Amino acid sequence: MKQDLRVIKTQESLRHALLILIKEKPLDSITVAELCRLANINRGTFYLHYKDVHGVFKHYLEVIVKDLRKSYEEPYYKTNFKIENIKPDMIKIFHHVKNYQEFYQIIFDQHIPMMYYYLLFDTVRSFMKETIDRMNQERMKNVQVDYLVSYQTNAILGILIEWHQNEYSTSIDELNQQLILILSINSPFRKGIQ
Amino acid sequence: MKQDLRVIKTQESLRHALLILIKEKPLDSITVAELCRLANINRGTFYLHYKDVHGVFKHYLEVIVKDLRKSYEEPYYKTNFKIENIKPDMIKIFHHVKNYQEFYQIIFDQHIPMMYYYLLFDTVRSFMKETIDRMNQERMKNVQVDYLVSYQTNAILGILIEWHQNEYSTSIDELNQQLILILSINSPFRKGIQ
DNA sequence: AAAAATATTGAACATGTGTTCAATAAAAAT
DNA sequence: ATTTTTATTGAACACATGTTCAATATTTTT
Structure with missing residues (x-):
């Protein structure tokens, strides 16, 4: 069985969004909520992949x-x-x-x-x-x-x-x-x- | 003018409460809210003295x-x-x-x-x-x-x-x-x- | 002891956190 | 192409965050 495409897409979206945000503001001021908003990922989905x-x-x-x-x-x-x-x-x-x-x-x-x-x-x-x-x-x-x-x-x-x-x-x-x-x-x- | 007694009392209460809490659980799991509850300090007051x-x-x-x-x-x-x-x-x-x-x-x-x-x-x-x-x-x-x-x-x-x-x-x-x-x-x- | 100064409180608000769950969508396996 | 599997979603929950403000309490100054 292969690595699920949805997982890859979710994680890449989040990483890409983070890259944008860390150019704008300090890392420790970036919230899970805003990261998810920018990445168009449900916040619940976030927690399936990352802790914070x-x-x-x-x-x-x-x-x-x-x-x-x-x-x-x-x-x-x-x-x-x-x-x-x-x-x-x-x-x-x-x-x-x-x-x-x-x-x-x-x-x-x-x-x-x-x-x-x-x-x-x-x-x-x-x-x-x-x-x-x-x-x-x-x-x-x-x-x-x-x-x-x-x-x-x-x-x-x-x-x-x-x-x-x-x-x-x-x-x-x-x-x-x-x-x-x-x-x-x-x-x-x-x-x-x- | 002297250092206000209320300020001293507030800060000492908070510090004392923290000392109790860090014996129970990791520092990074201690919230402002629970610290204030234990110290009997209003959460708003907390933010007058400390950032976090x-x-x-x-x-x-x-x-x-x-x-x-x-x-x-x-x-x-x-x-x-x-x-x-x-x-x-x-x-x-x-x-x-x-x-x-x-x-x-x-x-x-x-x-x-x-x-x-x-x-x-x-x-x-x-x-x-x-x-x-x-x-x-x-x-x-x-x-x-x-x-x-x-x-x-x-x-x-x-x-x-x-x-x-x-x-x-x-x-x-x-x-x-x-x-x-x-x-x-x-x-x-x-x-x-x- | 009374007046002035100021620290604390409680309530409220918008937003964030971390979790749960059934419904749905998307991918993998057949 | 159909079935099976599973990732994602949206909604809801209790709780935390950080801030504001008028009311109150406490301390300092006079």
Whole structure:
């Protein structure tokens, strides 16, 4: 049996309507009722598919996060397991965020639930974990990897928060440079020491 | 002119009622209406003081954050500007979070708005900034301090997120040890290098 | 103690929420 | 093409939201 056409149509209408509304007003001021009015969907039908407006928005974040994952999986120097590759990985994140800036402006907003932050966190964390697992260095014995990975991941997100708070005024080039500087004074991912 | 007694009474009633309700059910399921019923406050009066239920809860986070700030300002080896003091500072945060665990379980919840996270972020960030400003090291030239500080701050919050996600099962001692290990492999705050 | 100032109340209103249900429409299966 | 399945609809429900306003109660000022 195939996926019911009516379901697809309903969900697409709602998503399309949300896309229009978030260009007009803050996400947290959009009601289920007005979304349904615009989408020409019965409000009862809405609740058959989503719990609330965030349920509809989450679909977009999932698309966005999938794109980030895809860009991470691009084979650049994947054969080369050198630790310094953390930089190009993280720099990809900056391009990604800039690319979807309209959405990230929403995601990092004061009034928006933590769930979106956590979705981004989990995604970046999985990259970070892969990188750190590959290292498996002597000086990391005794460290619980989960804490190290979350520490590193959230550090990167800290840069994104700062970027958000200065309204994305820093250029990507400058941001890259800052990251490299920070990592160079402050990272297990550099050579020359230890 | 003094602060009106009626205002104090109203706000205290509401805060007291909220304290009761958050022990029974998730914060985001508490309505203005039921809070007012329990507090014996007219719903119209509520809106003279707060915008929503989060407005009431925020008061508690402000108290909590004030306590964190106070604990930070305790003079331990404040005369000694050594960089390694970052550790005791951050370790204080762990004690603080454990102390107010019931609240932080709410603050880090999926459904709760980012505002509480940012309030914590800003507080920890101000400690971190002080520490980093004091360092002013050669290898930090060219770094925009704002990015470095946000990076370091959010890294610490990353440990708290991890702690939250494993339901605070890691002991404070173990957490301290993990932090020291992470900082020792991964920090500008250690001696011996540079 | 009386007067002035102001916070709280109750009632009302339009709108939103989340749920239920039988009737209907649309799609999938035969 | 007909039958079977199921998604959507409209109507209704109790309750929540956010606002307004005149009446009342409480506090502060004099």
